Amino acid sequence: MASDSQDNQEHSAVTGAKTPPSNFTVVKTYDPKGDLTLHRLSTATAFTCGRCNKEKKAKLVATNWKRWNDLRCNGCYGKVLSEG
Numbered sequence: 001m002a003s004d005s006q007d008n009q010e011h012s013a014v015t016g017a018k019t020p021p022s023n024f025t026v027v028k029t030y031d032p033k034g035d036l037t038l039h040r041l042s043t044a045t046a047f048t049c050g051r052c053n054k055e056k057k058a059k060l061v062a063t064n065w066k067r068w069n070d071l072r073c074n075g076c077y078g079k080v081l082s083e084g
C-alpha cells in the first residue's frame with residue numbers, strides 16, 4: 001500500500017465572477033436594465049467603477065453583464081441608463 005497522500009485540492013477561482021466577492025453582502029437585487037443589474041449591499045463597500053475608474057464606497061453597485069469583476073457605480077449606472 002503506497003502512502004501517497006497527495007493533498008491535491010482544486011482551487012478553481014476563475015468562475016467568471018458570477019458571485020459577489022466575500023466582502024459584498026447583497027441584500028437586494030433589482031431588475032436588470034439592459035446590461036446592468038443594480039444591487040443594494042448591507043453596508044457601504046469599497047469597489048472600483050469600471051466606467052469612471054474611480055474608487056467608490058457605496059451601498060449601491062451595479063454589475064455589468066452580471067459579472068462581479070466588472071462593476072459600475074450608481075452615478076455611471078444612472079448615466080448609462082439615461083444615455084440608452
Ligand SMILES: [Zn+2]
Nearest residue numbers: 049052073076
Ligand atoms: Zn462610475
